[in-house]
Amino acid sequence: MGFREDVRKIKALTDENRLAIMLALQHGEKCGCVLLEELNITQPTLSHHMRILCDSDLVVGRKDGKWMYYSISPEGVAAFREMIGTYARCDCEGGNETGNCCCSVGA
């Protein structure tokens, strides 16, 4: 199966700085230079992380003049969570089909 692509996408969230970036973007788009002020990393490192987040489709970038505005992708986030749900799930009494399974928690 195509586990490789899923692994690649999940890896987008396996870095402390990238988690911080996801939180930083939660209330709307920000440009790179603003993110840079919030994270104790250099500009090339931020560029590296933004590329990974965009490649995972969790984040989208919009270029405006010399600025890059980044924002959470609602579609990407939804697809991500759905994908995670295919692996982080179980068959408990409620059943997954009915939506009553404990795995529906935090959905």
Added chain:
Amino acid sequence: MGFREDVRKIKALTDENRLAIMLALQHGEKCGCVLLEELNITQPTLSHHMRILCDSDLVVGRKDGKWMYYSISPEGVAAFREMIGTYARCDCEGGNETGNCCCSVGA
């Protein structure tokens, strides 16, 4: 914030073999030797992966004689999805509080 612990847990799902294991356990517990037959890896490598999955609380192990039976942890899975949801989320029109946000998809 404690991103480190979250990163460690998310890393549990960033390996193709571990994703395959999560799927293999989805319909009930299996002992290590059965998993070993389904995955083209050596026994020490399986042991390594099971340790990581158990450390992440996505899987629990039960020792019975010389066998180790592994199964999905419903609580661990629920906590994992909830944790993922704190990072893979957005503020779109529906709003996160009401549960109508697009980020509720695949929950």
Added chain:
DNA sequence: TTGATACATTGACAACTATCTATATATGTG
């Protein structure tokens, strides 16, 4: 055009990870 700003790319390096072989431990069987 010159200079400043925002961002991307390159190359190097340390840290981490998945994998294997070899070996150890534990359990059950004759």
Added chain:
DNA sequence: CACATATATAGATAGTTGTCAATGTATCAA
């Protein structure tokens, strides 16, 4: 006890990843 089976641990190694300094590219203003 000796032996087989199931699993864990140790050590080695190749590949990956996050980071930085240095440099390149693009945009805008004076």
